[in-house]
Amino acid sequence: MQEYSSQAAYDRGEAVCVIGAGASGLIAVKNLRENGFEVDCYERDTVLGGLWNPQNQHSPLYPNTHLVTSRSQTEIPDFPMPDDWPDYPSATQMLTYLTSYAKHFGLSEHIWYGSEIAAVEPVEGSRFEVIVKPAAGNAARRLRYAAVIIATGHHWAPNLPSYPGQDQYRGTVLHSSQLKDASRLRGKHVLVVGGGNSGVDLACEAAVNAAGCVHSVRRDTWHLPKYLGGEPADYALNRLGARPKFLRRFLTDRLLNGPARLAARMGIEVPGRGPGGEEPVRNGRYLEHVGDGSIRRRGEVARFDGYDVAFADGTEMRPDLVVFATGYRPQITCVAAPLLGVEGTGGTPQLMARMFSPKSQTLAVAGLVEPGVGVLPIVHWQTHAIARWLQVRKSDPERAKNFRDQVQSETTGQADGPGAASPRHRLAVDAEEYLASLARIIDTLEQEPAK
Amino acid sequence: MSLAAWVRRARTPAPAPVAREVAFLEPADLFDLEIKDDPEASPVLCCTGDPVGAAAFNALWLKRIAASGRYAAAVSVRGQGGTPAAAGGVEARAHDVVQAAVAVPRQTVLIGHREGASWAALAAGRYPAAGLVLVSPRQFPKQPPKPVGEPPVLLVVSESEAQSKEAQAVTDAYGVAPLTFAGSPDDVFKGAAAEGLLDAVLSWLAPKQ
Secondary structure (H helix, E strand, C coil): CHHHCCCCCEECCCCEEEECCCHHHHHHHHHHHHCCCCEEEECCCCCCCHHHCCCCCCCCCCCCCECCCCHHHHCECCECCCCCCCCCCEHHHHHHHHHHHHHHCCCHHHEECCEEEEEEEEECCCEEEEEEEECCCCCCEEEEECEEEECCCCCCEECCCCCCCCCCCCCEEEEHHHCCCHHHHCCCEEEEECCCHHHHHHHHHHHHHCCEEEEECCCCCCEECCEECCEEHHHHHHHHCCCCHHHHHHHHHHHHHHHHHHHHHCCCCCCCCCCCCCCCEECCCHHHHHHCCCCEEECCEEEEECCEEEECCCCEECCCEEEECCCEECCCCCECHHHHCCCCCCCCCCCECCCECCCCCCEEECCCCECCCCHHHHHHHHHHHHHHHHHHHHHCHHHHHHHHHHHHHHHHHCCCCCCCCCHHHCCECCHHHHHHHHHHHHHHHHCCCCC | CCHHHHHHHHCCCCCCCCCCEEEEECHHHHCCCCCCCCCCCCCEEEEECCCCHHHHHCCCHHHHHHHCCCCEEEEECCCCCCCCCCCCCHHHHHHHHHHHHHHCCCCCEEEEECHHHHHHHHHHCCCCCCEEEEECCCCCCCCCCCCCCCCCEEEEEEHHHCCCHHHHHHHHHHCCCCEEECCCCCCCCCCHHHHHHHHHHHHHHHHHC
16 A cells, blocks of 8 residues: 555544445444444445445345345334334335434434545554545545444345356346346346345346246245245244244244245255255245246256357257346455455455454454344344444453453354355354354343353 | 343234324424524423323423424324324333334434333333433333433422332432422423423433433
8 A cells, every 4th residue: 555655644543433334334333323432434335325225336226126024123123114114115115214214313424425445454552544545536545443343245246157158148148236127127038047035036027027037046945935824924933933942843844834835836845944044035926926937947057158048957048138146245355354364365254253353353344144034133233242342342351351252152153154055155144043142242241240 | 222122022023003193393393583403402202191192292391392492292102192092001102102213303312201201211221212301200110121322311200209119110220319390290281380390301401412
């Protein structure tokens, strides 16, 4: 960073730097403010709301994006969504919600828009020097903070597969984030690649709009409708957690029996998966569209060939439009990889308790998990723990030591995630276990230290 | 709110939604040039155990609070005033207060009178209120939740109930000494005693938020 070094760093004292003003960033700012910290939040775009804001130029929203987890399981614990909203709010409502959250707690005055973080460098005394690069002009600023919280999310760098012959393919290829308008599907023969939530949602979108829809999935995933037993599915399953252990298994099986048989009828066999396993695909309409033939399922794409696409099972088709709903790669570029425990290039961060940097006490990442339930409450408790930790770190050595031991033991206990087989599930955690681990960490910070 | 409390709440059925009656008054609504809207001051949300609900605050409270430069609001919980009755006990009424609080434009002070004080105290366990004012609490929960975000708490009781067990319970729970006012605890909505009480509450709020 030779080009900036002539400039002396401006010391912000005990202030904390939050990177990103999406859902996670806003929650981090609010919880830090509540614990008495001064906060500067930097957002590279000119709007708040992160991925939920269609005006964000990198927004990953696709037509008709809705939450896949229900309102009661997704709302921020201390700021509930209006109770007259639907069970599964849309992306627009989500943005309204986040905007009112920011307004309610007066967060906007702490956000610096159009400011990308060029680098975060550790300096003496476990502090950080942050280089802020404004979108307009070239006068980068150098500031010093007591701590840095990265809340940039993991839905920004599209993960594009490469199949043989794809370079020479003559048709149109789009990533799900580039398909902003469902009218692009109208009257076309569409091939949707990818069996995650976005792939399944887009296949349903194509089923009603396009002339024909073929859905290519590499492997079968667990399908869950949005409602089970007359209740939002995630709520119905979560509620079973309050039951005694011996009943839980039985009740869960009874609840999931119907959807599992329907999936099996549609030729989706998911061996050994179930609750507690990998994150399900949550869509109630998909299997019905498969059932009425408006979505035809195929295996993996083998190669592209001129205008044609050949599948692994030997069949071919000629799509007008190929949509890659192949997700995103977690990518944090502003911090040197070793600080986050990334090994090699393109590796996934290996964080302590999935939020703390293994190298520095004052660097943390919020929201880099896929818990299979609403992520906002998880981020709320994560940032609550981070804010408390930053408070305790200096003032209370005994609790700080307990905390470090606890985080260490939670980290060694953490498995590779239930579905580590697929790169998509590298960030996956079991929500119940992770929340219990978060609760233990918060307890070491808040309860009287055990003698 | 602790994580455990949230996990428990996420597993219990949410109360049936009702269309709540909310009365509000902004400083600008008073058409008085002398009154300046203070953007730094927290809004105030009131609720009472009186069956009239939000309308009880129309006579004096909302105007007086708005005149101090604050956004003033009052909510009728289920079964009160213009809000239809619906199933649910104390928790559902606390839910109504929280829902009204998040609809206020900024982080709000909660003022609860009579049974309203217990709803406000429960609501403050789920929503980070800017302040919590309990006026003559009645049927107060034995172990109220720890308020989120550690807001300042004020307890106001009439002289006759200064020694009551409710006042004692609140004092124990929050570690605050009661402030007393003259007059009947049910008659705080108009009259000289009510004005004195309200001024005391507003001057307590002023330096803090």
